[in-house]
Amino acid sequence: MSAVAAAGGQVIIRVRGLHTVLGGHTIHQNLDLDVRRGEVLGVVGGSGTGKSVLLRTIVGLITPTAGTVQVFGQDFAQLSARERRAYEMRWGVLFQDGALFSSLTVAQNVEVPLREHLRLPRRLMDEIAGLKISMAGLPASSGAKFPSELSGGMRKRAGLARALALDPEIVFLDEPTAGLDPIGAAAFDDLIRALQQRLGLTVFMVTHDLDSLHKICDRIAVLAEKKVLLTGAMHDMLRHEHPWVRDYFHGPRARAAQIAPVETESRAHV
Amino acid sequence: MSATAWVELHAPVGGDAPVLRAGGDWRIVNAGQLDSELTRLDVPGDRVVVDMAALESLDTAGAWLLYRTLKLFEAQHKKIALRGARNEHHAMLREVAANDSPCEIAPPQVNTVVRVVLAVGRATVDALRAGRDFVIFFGAAVVTFLRVLLQPRRLRWNSLVYQMEQVGFNALPIVGLIAFLIGVVLAYQGAVQLQRLGAEVFVVDLIAVSVLREVGILLTAIVVAGRSGSAFTAQIGSMKANEEVDALRTLGMDPMDILVLPRVLALVITLPMLAFFADMMGLLGGGLMAWVVLDISPAMFVERLRHAVTVWSFLVGIIKAPFFAVVIALVGCHEGLQVTGSAESVGSRTTRAVVEAIFLVIVLDAAFSIFFSVVGV
Ligand SMILES: Nc1ncnc2c1ncn2[C@@H]1O[C@H](COP(=O)(O)OP(=O)(O)OP(=O)(O)O)[C@@H](O)[C@H]1O
Numbered sequence: 134m135s136a137v138a139a140a141g142g143q144v145i146i147r148v149r150g151l152h153t154v155l156g157g158h159t160i161h162q163n164l165d166l167d168v169r170r171g172e173v174l175g176v177v178g179g180s181g182t183g184k185s186v187l188l189r190t191i192v193g194l195i196t197p198t199a200g201t202v203q204v205f206g207q208d209f210a211q212l213s214a215r216e217r218r219a220y221e222m223r224w225g226v227l228f229q230d231g232a233l234f235s236s237l238t239v240a241q242n243v244e245v246p247l248r249e250h251l252r253l254p255r256r257l258m259d260e261i262a263g264l265k266i267s268m269a270g271l272p273a274s275s276g277a278k279f280p281s282e283l284s285g286g287m288r289k290r291a292g293l294a295r296a297l298a299l300d301p302e303i304v305f306l307d308e309p310t311a312g313l314d315p316i317g318a319a320a321f322d323d324l325i326r327a328l329q330q331r332l333g334l335t336v337f338m339v340t341h342d343l344d345s346l347h348k349i350c351d352r353i354a355v356l357a358e359k360k361v362l363l364t365g366a367m368h369d370m371l372r373h374e375h376p377w378v379r380d381y382f383h384g385p386r387a388r389a390a391q392i393a394p395v396e397t398e399s400r401a402h403v
Numbered sequence: 404m405s406a407t408a409w410v411e412l413h414a415p416v417g418g419d420a421p422v423l424r425a426g427g428d429w430r431i432v433n434a435g436q437l438d439s440e441l442t443r444l445d446v447p448g449d450r451v452v453v454d455m456a457a458l459e460s461l462d463t464a465g466a467w468l469l470y471r472t473l474k475l476f477e478a479q480h481k482k483i484a485l486r487g488a489r490n491e492h493h494a495m496l497r498e499v500a501a502n503d504s505p506c507e508i509a510p511p512q513v514n515t516v517v518r519v520v521l522a523v524g525r526a527t528v529d530a531l532r533a534g535r536d537f538v539i540f541f542g543a544a545v546v547t548f549l550r551v552l553l554q555p556r557r558l559r560w561n562s563l564v565y566q567m568e569q570v571g572f573n574a575l576p577i578v579g580l581i582a583f584l585i586g587v588v589l590a591y592q593g594a595v596q597l598q599r600l601g602a603e604v605f606v607v608d609l610i611a612v613s614v615l616r617e618v619g620i621l622l623t624a625i626v627v628a629g630r631s632g633s634a635f636t637a638q639i640g641s642m643k644a645n646e647e648v649d650a651l652r653t654l655g656m657d658p659m660d661i662l663v664l665p666r667v668l669a670l671v672i673t674l675p676m677l678a679f680f681a682d683m684m685g686l687l688g689g690g691l692m693a694w695v696v697l698d699i700s701p702a703m704f705v706e707r708l709r710h711a712v713t714v715w716s717f718l719v720g721i722i723k724a725p726f727f728a729v730v731i732a733l734v735g736c737h738e739g740l741q742v743t744g745s746a747e748s749v750g751s752r753t754t755r756a757v758v759e760a761i762f763l764v765i766v767l768d769a770a771f772s773i774f775f776s777v778v779g780v
């Protein structure tokens with residue numbers, strides 16, 4: 134199925150000539166990026182290169198200084214707040230630490246977007262919350278727990294359940310596996326992959342996790358020098374000559390990730 | 404995105420089973436409408452055909468509704484035949500079937516009487532525990548202070564000076580303004596009453612005694628509790644929530660030294676000065692009003708002041724300031740250090756700090772009044 138996405142599906146997120154200036158610093162300069170429908174795009178780059186800022190710009194939390202961001206073929210800067218809300222229903226965001234509302238239980242957190250955007254009977258909302266919590270791989274007992282009673286990995290899953298509440302077409306993930314143990318991180322990767330395949334999601338994922346990149350990303354975009362330096366599949370990354378890209382994908386950690394037994398595909402490129 | 408969804412029941416023709424036809428966009432935007440239509444549905448007989456051929460799209464919410472309906476039919480011992488379902492529909496149905504696990508939404512609610520009794524009991528225990536903790540904290544602060552007296556180099560001078568600026572100097576405008584206005588109000592109200600007795604000139608005594616003994620210091624303490632006590636809790640609390648306080652500890656630095664002592668000392672040093680400033684502004688406001696309303700000239704006011712007050716009237720007010728300062732600063736810092744994890748707890752602790760500090764200041768003030776009347780000043 135990665136072949137399908139790589140062969141060039143419909144472009145669902147289109148960023149053109151993006152300039153972002155924050156606090157007097159230029160974060161992005163003339164940045165272009167396409168995300169295609171149904172693919173998992175991994176965004177990598179050194180710390181502070183503006184990956185999170187890019188994610189926040191695409192979902193409209195930061196207004197770009199110049200350039201356009203089109204999602205679903207719509208330039209959000211041109212839309213009224215009302216129209217924008219209709220589109221915002223069609224994506225979900227998982228923030229780095231879950232960003233759960235601390236005064237609500239996990240199930241109530243999942244119900245927040247349902248309550249906000251739709252008029253549903255209580256019973257149905259509770260049922261949908263249970264469904265999403267289970268889909269995110271949490272036990273039913275965690276529904277009535279408060280975020281402070283959960284571990285970091287469970288908070289991420291709860292955040293994912295909330296991001297999936299409205300059956301979005303795109304999910305944005307900011308370092309979903311950071312801070313998880315390797316087994317938990319691998320399980321989270323599998324979960325994202327499985328959901329993406331079963332629900333036909335498009336996934337925009339900021340990550341530092343080489344295992345995730347190998348295992349679940351159809352394409353990778355490298356952020357460096359204030360723009361997207363290159364995009365492509367893993368084997369394109371491995372062939373690239375840019376010093377940072379070489380260090381990143383050929384460093385000791387990268388080698389360890391490549392020889393991991395899960396990867397039959399990438400072994401061909403070593 | 405003109406998404407519509409429908410469901411219709413075709414009554415059995417002859418000996419056939421009834422047919423339930425689902426069509427359109429079975430997506431979450433239509434879930435509310437579908438839910439009410441499906442619950443109203445009443446399918447007769449012991450067989451049913453579910454026809455999904457007209458489905459245009461199906462997401463997990465739609466699949467859930469469908470799955471729930473099928474489950475209901477099963478519970479009614481109907482024979483179900485699925486018709487026209489595409490592969491992705493089957494996949495979606497399997498997905499929701501695999502995740503059919505209802506969960507608790509909120510922690511269970513207990514019976515009201517039990518809850519009230521529980522709440523009262525818990526509040527009582529909490530209050531006693533908070534009192535004990537505060538006494539322990541007070542002791543620790545005293546020990547820290549004594550240690551710093553022996554080794555003055557341990558004191559964070561930069562922090563002390565910065566805090567003095569924050570809690571003392573920057574509070575001057577608001578404290579001064581409020582004291583001035585209260586002086587004005589006292590003079591005016593006093594004048595109205597005393598004029599009727601022809602004892603206008605005693606308005607000076609009224610202003611002087613009340614401002615110097617009580618109003619100046621009490622007002623300053625309350626403003627500072629609201630302004631700086633809350634700031635102490637919020638600053639230390641957000642550091643606690645951010646694990647910065649733990650970081651200090653692991654770096655071998657005592658939060659008592661770094662965070663608490665500079666704040667307490669800054670307030671102990673500046674609150675008497677602020678109170679003095681408030682006294683002066685109160686007298687100024689009162690004097691001005693007396694001049695305007697009662698025609699008591701500034702010279703007369705000062706003359707009368709000499710008779711009305713002794714140095715003790717002034718000292719009785721100022722002596723209380725360091726005590727109030729200790730209470731306000733310690734309550735603020737203590738509540739800040741009690742913050743756990745969430746940002747919400749920073750907010751509730753800040754509120755508690757202000758309420759407790761003002762309450763304790765007033766209790767302490769009452770205690771001082773009794774003490775002074777016993778020793779006779
Ligand atoms: N609100 C802001 N105001 C000013 N500068 C900001 C703001 N947010 C981010 N920055 C700056 O933008 C740059 C990129 O930040 P960003 O959080 O996107 O990094 P990142 O690529 O996600 O790094 P990491 O991998 O460490 O998460 C940083 O230099 C940061 O200091």
Ligand SMILES: [Mg+2]
Nearest residue numbers: 184185186307
């Ligand atoms: Mg980041």
